[in-house]
Amino acid sequence: MKNIVKIALISSAACLALVACAKKQQPQTDPAAEAAPAAAAQDSASAAMTQAQADSLAAEQARLEAERLEAERARLEALINQIMSEDVYFDFDRSELTEKAKELLAQVGELLLKEKRFTITIEGHTDARGTEDYNFTLGAKRAMKVKEFLAAYGIENSRMESVSYGKEAPKAQGETEEAYSQNRRANFRVNIKQ
């Protein structure tokens, strides 16, 4: 739920930024349109034509821009969703990355290499067993292992933050091994660098 809100915020911020750019472009075309009447003031009809053409051109440009923006927003959203869905799982009281985890992380690494504006927060979690205190240290170790892997993949450390939630934010409820294994994980939050 929180993630959805975040995506909505990010995408609306991106929209705003692009709309702002589109607006800035308009004054650039305006001086040309105004210069034309000054040069050939007698041919007001053709000037009006030019004006209308310029207007429709600008409108067309804005529409294309909006479409491009929407496509970009959808692409980013898909990427963010993909990264946020890539939970990495661990064995009990372990912080080593499994082969499966490494495969997933390689995909995340690829995405981050392509999309330089993304910064991520890596959250380390544990299952419900054990003390709060030790589980904080275990979550921190897990988040760090993920960070180290991505750093080795070529992601700048400045784009990554790691934080431990210990056993405080379980994904699955219950005292079954199934729930435990779902909760021994690291997951990602994505932000877009301004």
Add this chain to the structure above:
Amino acid sequence: MRENLKRFVWGLVLALACVFPQGVLASIDTIAVDVGISVFKTTPIGIVPFEEKPGIDWIEERPHQILTRDANLSGRFDVVASEKFNLALFSRSKAKHYMTGKVEPTADGRLAVDCYLYVSQSKTLLLGERYTVPQKELRRAMHAFFDKVIYQLWGERGVASTRIAYVSKIDGVKQVVVSDYDGFHRSQITRDSTISMMPVWTRGNKGLVYVNFKTNRPRLYTKNFGRPEKPLFEQFDQTYSPAVNPVNGELLFSSSKDGKTDLYIGNMETGKARKFAYLKSNQTSPAWSPYATEVLFTSDRGGGPQIFVMGKDGSDLRRVTFMGRYNERASWSPEGDRIAYTSMDNGKMNIYTCALDGSDIVQLTNNAGNNEHPTWSPDGKLIAFSSNRSGTYQIYIMRKDGSNVTRITQAGENTSPTWSWFYDENKPQPKEGSK
């Protein structure tokens, strides 16, 4: 054998239900009897119901009922209950002393309670106290009297006036709450939409230090009661596991950065802090010795968590626990001779104590769900802990040998108890009207 015991206990409960028909069992639930040999030396003490003037509309328990619960919880007494003074019974039960009193309504709707401690044989008055309190303060007045009785008979401070801080899930969010040691007079301390946890008491019981997640990471905060909250040591990334130095009030805590967890020590007033120990392993769950000369902590240098101890200057590091793969969160008994800790076996958490060299291990909880987070009463007689033996996590008190397990929270989900320090004897709990 155990069946018989159970039957006996239920018989006792039924008998009690007949004697005290209304409302008593709702709050008194010392039913769980732990097997294991009790090493406790308890002293029999007589308790006789208080003489009552008519005109009191009782909503709380009666004075003698409150004293009985205090005596049962204290780990110091065996209660010899009697409807009236009965020298034959008291002599036979070796109850050298007994408590009783008088209670009457005052004109302004309060209660005037006279409390007495007598020598059984001679009926000599050893201690007499008068409390004039509203009925809702009666419980605390009786706790104050009970602690005076302990002081009179044992020359030691009792814990009936102490409190416990713990974590309670309120509307789905973990919040820090405080209650009297017996679970009554609960009040909520944090009111955040984010998790609060790991409360510990600052010196003099002026306030608490705890962890909150409002910045999307664990971070320490402190709050004096009735005052605004203050973030602590913001120069560190993720901070938790607070432990207040009992001598100078400095805070030991864990901080995790880049996957490494170290212990730091800092001054909560100035905000300055430094690394406590330079070790390759991760360290967490620090705990001070009673006079703050040494520190217990957990290290993962062997893979899983094990308990270690070292001097407060970082010297003389040695390992305490060797049995089992998961030993965590040690706390030092106020008498200094033993530690209590939590151990995990087959995924179940249980509470143990051992001597400081790791010998003489005693398992205190067994076969009853998870049992975690032991915290010593300041007199060292009792241990509070949280357990999900009833299905949900609740707070329990037991004697330090694991006997006499008593549940003190009833509803919701309650975890991570931390016992307060002693309350100042010069400041009796009822704010008005005592003596």
